[in-house]
Structures are given as C-alpha cells and as structure tokens.
Amino acid sequence: MRYSAERMNLKPPLITITLLLLTVFSTAAFAVERFPPPEFDTEYQLPLTTVPPPKPVVQEYLNLAILLTALALASWLALKKRSRRGIFILMIFSLAYFGFWRQGCICPIGSIQNVALALFDSAYALPIFAIAIFLLPLLFTLFFGRTFCAAVCPQGAIQDLFLIHPLRVPPWLQHALSLLAYVYLAAAVLFAATGSAFIICQYDPFVALFRLSGSINMLILAASFLIISMFVGRPYCRFLCPYGALLRMLSQVSHWRVTITPDQCIQCRLCEDACPFGAIDPANPPKPTTVTTRDKNRLLLLLLLLPLLIVGIGWTCSLISVPLSRTHATVRLAEQVLLEETNRDQTTGLITETTEASDAFRVTGQPVESLYQTATDIQHQFHLGTWLAGGFLGLVIGTKLLILSVFRKRTDYQANRSFCVACARCFTSCPIHRQKLKQNQQN
Amino acid sequence: MTNENKNPTRRDLLKGSLRGASLLGLGSVAGLLAGGSSKDELVWQIDPQKCIACGNCANFCVLKESAVKCVHSHAMCGYCDLCTGFFDPDPINLDTAAENQLCPTAAIKRSFVEDPYFEYTIDEKLCIGCGKCVKGCNAFGNGSLYLQVRHDRCLNCNECSIAAACPSQAFTRVPAHQPYLLKDL
Incomplete structure (x- = not known):
C-alpha cells in the first residue's frame, strides 16, 4: 500500500523523535501528586464519589419479553386474524413503547452492528438479550414473513402513520432503489466489524424524534423522512433499512405468508390499489408454451454475469478501501501524525499544526511506529472487508437480475414476498375477504 | 395459509431447504455469539x-x-x-x-x-x-x-x-x- 510505503521511508528519524517525545512527555502523565493530600486536624470526613448505577438489566429482559409478545401478536393478527385494526393498534403501541418510551437503543436494526462487531472482535462481549433482539425478528420472519415491520418496529410505525397520499413508485425504480438497503447493510457491517463506527445509529432518522432531543442534523433528517413518508410509503423501510434487507432475504423462503384473498381471486385489482408499498404482484397470463432462444440466452448470460458481477464489484469496492478506512479514528490519527512528522521543522524539531487527537496521542507516550502498525492492520482489514462487501453486493445484484428474468406463474394477485410488510391493507380491501367476514358475523 | 398443493413442487422443496439452511445459519450465528457473550450489559x-x-x-x-x-x-x-x-x-x-x-x-x-x-x-x-x-x-x-x-x-x-x-x-x-x-x- 502507498501509505505503508511512505512509512518505511520515515523510519530512521522516527525512532529518535519517538525517544525524544518519550522523555519530553513523560512528565505530563496524569494524576501526579504535586500537592500531597493533607492530613486534617479537625474531624473532616472525605466525601465519597457517588456512583449511581445504570438501569437494571432486568428491564432489558422485560423489553425482550414485550418484543416477543408483540412479534407473536403481529404474526397472529396479520396471518390468522387478518385484522388491519389490530395491526394498527399494535403499531401505535409499538411506536409509543419501543419508540417514545424506550427511546431506541438497542433495536434490532442497530443490533446488526453489535453482532458484526462481536463476530469479528472477540474482546467485545455481546449481552445475551442483545443477541435475542437481533435474532427474534429474523426467526419470526423465517416463519411468518415481515410481521416485525408491520407492527413491531417503531421506525416503520411512524412512517406508516404519516402516509397520507401514497404515490406509486414505478417498479423499475422500486427494484433499483431497494438495492440501496443492501449497500447500507454491507457498509454497516464493514464499519462495525472493523470497529470504526456504527453508521446505522449515527444516521438513524427517527431516534432524535423519539428522544425529542438530538443534533440539528438528526432532527432535519427526521423531518425530511417524515415529509417524504407522507407521499412515498415507508421510504426508510423499503429503500434503506439494512435490517429490512435481511428480512427481505429471509421472507423469500418464509414458511407462511400473508395471503390476500381467503378464497378464489376475482382479479378485481382492489388490493393493488390499496397497497402503498408496491408490494402486490399481479396475476399474469398463462406461461407462453414456447420458450424462445432469446429467453434462454438471456438467462445464460445472466448466469455468466453473476461471477463477473461478484468479482467486478468486489474489485471496485476495494479501490475505495483507503478512503473508507479513514472512518476509523486510529487511521485518521495515524495519517495526522504522519503528516505532522513529515512537516516537522528539520532544524528546530518543532511540530506545528497539531490537532487535539494528535496532541492526546503524544501525551500517552505511545511509540509512533506501533500506531502506524495498528493503522496499517486496520487498512488491511478494510481491504479484505471491501472485497467481501463488494462481492456480496455483486451477488445480490446478480441474483436480483436472475429473479427478475425468470418467469413466475401467478394465477392470483399475490403479496410480493420481499416487499410486503404485512400491513394488512390489501386484504381489508379484498371483496372476498369482506364477504367472508360478513358471513362469519351472520353465523 | 400455505398453498393447497398436496404434492410439493420443486420450488417448495427448494424453499424448504433454503429455509432450513437459513435456520441453520441463524442457529450457528447464535451459537457463535453465545459462546463469547456476557450476562451483563x-x-x-x-x-x-x-x-x-x-x-x-x-x-x-x-x-x-x-x-x-x-x-x-x-x-x-x-x-x-x-x-x-x-x-x-x-x-x-x-x-x-x-x-x-x-x-x-x-x-x-x-x-x-x-x-x-x-x-x-x-x-x-x-x-x-x-x-x-x-x-x-x-x-x-x-x-x-x-x-x-x-x-x-x-x-x-x-x-x-x-x-x-x-x-x-x-x-x-x-x-x-x-x-x-x-x-x-
């Protein structure tokens, strides 16, 4: 790497400078006893430092129990009871409890990063309830589809409540934008696994709103997302949410799923109009009896394209691994220190234009060499990480293209497995569902 | 709630095995994490x-x-x-x-x-x-x-x-x- 090559050139003067620094700053250590604590003649009692404890961990297990109950209830309401009203009430509850009362952390969306960090950094021990918060919605999705999104996630709930006039996003745009979530997921895992940053939390659009406090940027982000959600159904869930990306993959193979009509579909298209998330796949005409060579060739081409995409995007992403590695504070610090050492005045040996971070580093007396080594190691991790992340993105894009190009027979209008968030709007609008409901009431 | 098909199609079989694989994946992630987990927050x-x-x-x-x-x-x-x-x-x-x-x-x-x-x-x-x-x-x-x-x-x-x-x-x-x-x- 270019960065490490520069480091090699600087080696001889650095060692002497480090030694110099060590002697200069060894006096600046903390907690020096310049004035010995007095021995009092009077009966003076030393006040003790108070240590108010954090909120008890029991509370987290209570949260977990409520999450489990809400997930079970949401699945039952969407799949068995088929009640939009029930979903709506549960959604309000989740928004109030998980959002405004609990004020966010730790949430399943953010827990992706904790899991990634725990998997790659053995020093980071993840609490058991955090593992459960990550896994429970995934498990439920594997069996019941995205019922977590429907009524448990407060982020989804607040966007759903703000939806007043849904505009139809054209399918090609919807498919393209939904890929952004995978980019976000890959980036979040990369930054978390390298211990650089938790970007999902930093750019969480609604947590500032739940806490009614936060930086002005976060509040602007929240406001703009809410304004967009008035016209585009659940923009964060559909196009950005990294946890949604995971749920989408799992709901593809879920055991049960939301069914629109309880009986024969009459193809009235009312459900399609009712869905604000473009998640209804229309019934299609019977499969053409002859498969043309063009279709075959296209499929073959896409299959060949898949490994190319994986390698190509992996390589492209690895090109930006050095700038990306600057999200890690240690890499930033190493680059700053390197810059300062390069610009060091040759005659006086003075360092100018230091930052708070580099000053703090010099006070510790840590050798510059070991800092450079750590930074280079992190950059190597980023190099590998960007390859993997890019490969993952290539796989996702390639698979998406393959899925889109394969003909799928649908006799009925169906909820799309990956886009459907089980909001229950579709079957509420289904005339067959309503008829059945009436019959049941009469009986 | 599921398709009323008595005979599982090729697609059902594929979905079932993928679901099994996902479950296995989630299970192994849970196992890996639980190994180094702490009871404490x-x-x-x-x-x-x-x-x-x-x-x-x-x-x-x-x-x-x-x-x-x-x-x-x-x-x-x-x-x-x-x-x-x-x-x-x-x-x-x-x-x-x-x-x-x-x-x-x-x-x-x-x-x-x-x-x-x-x-x-x-x-x-x-x-x-x-x-x-x-x-x-x-x-x-x-x-x-x-x-x-x-x-x-x-x-x-x-x-x-x-x-x-x-x-x-x-x-x-x-x-x-x-x-x-x-x-x-």
Missing part, C-alpha cells in the same frame, strides 16, 4: 487516563444536558487555596466571585475546611461536563477532578455520539456491574 464510560478534557462531552451528548459530569476524587485532592481547577488562570481575587471562577456554571462549591485547606465539591445539577476544571486540575494540580459518564442520566445509546466525537478515544464499553472508572490513590 455493556455501558459507556470515560477512561480518565485517556481523557484530555477537550470539552466535546458538553456538546455532543444526545441529551440537552450532557450525561457526562465532573466528579471529584477527594482522596487525591490537595485541598489547595489556589485551586487551578476552580480559579481562572488569572484571578482578580482568590474568592468565589464569578469572574474568578473557571467553571462557566459555577458548579464547583468552595468551602473552608481548616487553615490552609479548602474543599471543592461539585454540584451535579449545575455541571455541564465541559471539563474546564479538569483541564486546570490536570495541568497544575493533582488531577483529582475528572469526567465520568453518570449512569443515572446516560441513555446508553448503542453508538455513543460523544464517543464518536472523542479525539483521544477515551470512551470505552465497560460491564454494567462496574460502570465507573474511578480515579483513586
């Missing part, structure tokens, strides 16, 4: 050895009034009359008048103990965690004033926004049963 704390009292704690907390406050290790304090944590570097008089104090909110209370010693205590209601006193005490005193995350206030954000802004990487996650990194003799 992790909370944020400042390592006083690394803190440089830059002042970011007062500005970057998501709370309007930061969860970071100054605490005082009285056992380390020299009880100086001219306390560099309490007084402005160039005080007009050595008294508690606001213009002589370093603390912008007058959160440090100075009281006479016995000649020549003065006690300094921190009123947490007033402290904003700016670390001005910490800097003063570290520079010329014993370093008995230092910043700590107060857990009665801290929301324990998954990503602490002060930690993200900390120039000296002084923020660390500590187990909840030992939530403070206290300075002591």
